[in-house]
Amino acid sequence: MASKGLLLVLSGPSGVGKGTVKSAIVETKAFPFEYSVSMTTRKPRPGEVDGKDYYFVSVDRFKEAINQGELIEYNQYVGNYYGTPLAPVKKMLSEGKDVLLEIDVNGAQKVRQQMPDGVFIFLTPPDLHELKHRLVHRGTDSETVIQNRMKQARNEIMMMSDYDYAVVNDTVANAVSHIKAIVEAEHVSVKRVIDSYRKMVEED
Ligand SMILES: Nc1ncnc2c1ncn2[C@@H]1O[C@H](COP(=O)(O)OP(=O)(O)OP(=O)(O)O)[C@@H](O)[C@H]1O
Numbered sequence: 001m002a003s004k005g006l007l008l009v010l011s012g013p014s015g016v017g018k019g020t021v022k023s024a025i026v027e028t029k030a031f032p033f034e035y036s037v038s039m040t041t042r043k044p045r046p047g048e049v050d051g052k053d054y055y056f057v058s059v060d061r062f063k064e065a066i067n068q069g070e071l072i073e074y075n076q077y078v079g080n081y082y083g084t085p086l087a088p089v090k091k092m093l094s095e096g097k098d099v100l101l102e103i104d105v106n107g108a109q110k111v112r113q114q115m116p117d118g119v120f121i122f123l124t125p126p127d128l129h130e131l132k133h134r135l136v137h138r139g140t141d142s143e144t145v146i147q148n149r150m151k152q153a154r155n156e157i158m159m160m161s162d163y164d165y166a167v168v169n170d171t172v173a174n175a176v177s178h179i180k181a182i183v184e185a186e187h188v189s190v191k192r193v194i195d196s197y198r199k200m201v202e203e204d
């Protein structure tokens with residue numbers, strides 16, 4: 001029975017390990033999903049690839065995307081724009097593929113308003129000290145940017161209450177295994193399965 005894919009929204013403070021956990025899901029083949037590549041005006045970090053990690057664009061191009069209604073949501077975060085292109089997400093879901101969005105909490109709130117059937121997962125650090133350690137250890141941001149990201153993190157953690165699930169990223173393996181369990185359970189949730197049966201009964 002063909003049904004729409006699941007929209008999986010993974011968010012949490014910068015540096016908690018969203019990207020690391022996403023890569024581990026791919027490497028361990030924990031479950032299949034398509035990744036929604038965001039658009040950003042941030043400059044690429046060493047090793048980041050345009051079209052794979054992000055679509056790296058100018059501020060003018062980003063504003064054009066906003067005006068043309070190309071984005072499900074967008075947000076300004078620590079001086080740069082970030083947004084989720086709508087068309088690829090809609091296409092992949094209609095093809096029955098699960099789609100993963102890795103976005104900040106403000107973006108997740110906006111997606112929730114438009115796509116309430118999504119599965120919203122908040123990835124949380126064991127504690128704030130460890131979060132700062134991860135941001136510093138990653139070595140990609142200046143001291144000022146790290147301070148701004150930590151300031152944002154305190155507000156973001158309080159927004160966990162808007163999510164369906166909270167997963168502690170203590171070890172990457174634990175986080176992957178919890179997210180896998182959530183996705184498997186969501187696939188057989190009555191809320192989701194009943195839609196397919198409704199269609200079947202209507203067409204009978
Ligand atoms: N469970 C973990 N234990 C220890 N270190 C971790 C863990 N998960 C991720 N890290 C490390 O924390 C740092 C931040 O991880 P990552 O870049 O994946 O975070 P992020 O949430 O995607 O950040 P951003 O939102 O800024 O893109 C990296 O150096 C990564 O190796």
Ligand SMILES: Nc1nc2c(ncn2[C@@H]2O[C@H](COP(=O)(O)O)[C@@H](O)[C@H]2O)c(=O)[nH]1
Nearest residue numbers: 014038074075077082083084102103104107
């Ligand atoms: N609202 C959105 N937030 C996004 C999107 N893509 C990424 N992000 C989040 O931005 C911060 C910073 O990311 P970084 O790559 O510069 O470290 C982080 O929390 C991301 O999850 C998006 O499309 N919309």
